[in-house]
Amino acid sequence: MSRPEIRQWQPEPAPPPDLAALLGRVARGDHRAFELVYAELSGPVYGVVRQVLRDPAQSEEVAQEVLLEIWRSASRYDPDRGSPAAWALTIAHRRAVDRVRAENACMRREQKAAEPDPAQGDVAETVAATLEHQRVRRCMDGLTGLQRESIKLAYYSGYSYPEVAQLLGVALGTVKTRIRDGLIRMRDCMGVTW
Amino acid sequence: MPYELHVLTGSYVLDAVSDAERKEFERHLQHCPTCDAEVRGLRETAARLARTCAMTPPARMEQQVLAATYRTRQLLPLPADRPHRIPRIPRIPRRVAVLAAAAGVAVAAGLGITQLSAQHQLDQARATAIARVVTAPDARIDTAPTSAGGSVTVVTSAALHESVVSASGMASLPSGRVYQVWVMSPSGARSAGLIHGSSLLASAVRPGDRIGITVEPAGGTAQPTTTPVAVVPV
Numbered sequence: 001m002s003r004p005e006i007r008q009w010q011p012e013p014a015p016p017p018d019l020a021a022l023l024g025r026v027a028r029g030d031h032r033a034f035e036l037v038y039a040e041l042s043g044p045v046y047g048v049v050r051q052v053l054r055d056p057a058q059s060e061e062v063a064q065e066v067l068l069e070i071w072r073s074a075s076r077y078d079p080d081r082g083s084p085a086a087w088a089l090t091i092a093h094r095r096a097v098d099r100v101r102a103e104n105a106c107m108r109r110e111q112k113a114a115e116p117d118p119a120q121g122d123v124a125e126t127v128a129a130t131l132e133h134q135r136v137r138r139c140m141d142g143l144t145g146l147q148r149e150s151i152k153l154a155y156y157s158g159y160s161y162p163e164v165a166q167l168l169g170v171a172l173g174t175v176k177t178r179i180r181d182g183l184i185r186m187r188d189c190m191g192v193t194w
Numbered sequence: 195m196p197y198e199l200h201v202l203t204g205s206y207v208l209d210a211v212s213d214a215e216r217k218e219f220e221r222h223l224q225h226c227p228t229c230d231a232e233v234r235g236l237r238e239t240a241a242r243l244a245r246t247c248a249m250t251p252p253a254r255m256e257q258q259v260l261a262a263t264y265r266t267r268q269l270l271p272l273p274a275d276r277p278h279r280i281p282r283i284p285r286i287p288r289r290v291a292v293l294a295a296a297a298g299v300a301v302a303a304g305l306g307i308t309q310l311s312a313q314h315q316l317d318q319a320r321a322t323a324i325a326r327v328v329t330a331p332d333a334r335i336d337t338a339p340t341s342a343g344g345s346v347t348v349v350t351s352a353a354l355h356e357s358v359v360s361a362s363g364m365a366s367l368p369s370g371r372v373y374q375v376w377v378m379s380p381s382g383a384r385s386a387g388l389i390h391g392s393s394l395l396a397s398a399v400r401p402g403d404r405i406g407i408t409v410e411p412a413g414g415t416a417q418p419t420t421t422p423v424a425v426v427p428v
Contacts, residue, residue, distance in 0.1 A: 051247040071268065089244040151208065176202060
């Protein structure tokens, strides 16, 4: 399991646009607002899909579906229930995982794992690290090994918790607990307020 | 809440459950506000994980997606009175957290439970009433020094006609004397109770009223008998 290395520092970006307000406009059919939403969310959406699926062509296809789904179902976004990014990335991760499972991806993934990851070393494609990335990494470092591995395998690789249990050679209940404990610790470490 | 299902919050958020488990857990979420609140927090956390692997997609994708929007019909909003609407634990806005902290009230954001940072236990109804004030959309805060040292903080909701009064740092009184809180209006003063080192709820507060604190004999009095150590307009 590898993630893109953090390669360079960037100054703090300009304050992001109000995505919740933009989604409200998108829900009313505003294409210009959707372009702004696309600019903001296409990177994270494509990134998380690619992280799970690995295959660039397939990732592009799924990311397109996800972004079109954001257009289609913008009216279903409920600001009381979470941030726009969490809403969009929930859709993205779910779609990616569904795709993996639908294709009996176990074999495919093992085969892929043997190949060099095309994302590695591709500096231009990697969105530069931000302070937030550093914080996620630092909080990740604060987890126990089992918590960290469980979360990485489940989220970044798209494994189900029984698969994670098998891979790590621990009981099912242990994995469920570690994933939850680890995420709660991450939440508190990063000061997530929802 | 069954423990077995509750521990699934993390796996659910990471999409690490089977379709059958997902359905079962989502049914459970309809009836478990604490699970639902936890899911929301963990979902935001997962979104931060996602953002660390953001990658610029191929440039052609943008034109393809934008073009597709012109031939894709959008979903209508769901009706407001959704039949299976999940009972909502309101998110405590940051502003309210500040108000609550200033009022000496600890708001357990995740659970929507409010407790006073008090030595003694308050009954749940009163705690709920105080939570209602400090989380009211129109809650405003006033602070004033007292001549007995320290300061008094008043959080008022005009809509609810209620104020939460809390004092800190006031001189301790000799035995037989207490601090008493008053709602003072042009027509006179009305006792809101005695300060026992924690917050206190004053009700039927009207615009133009003032909150006063006086030193009184143990047990309190019907009307103030000394000059107030503090007066705060609400």
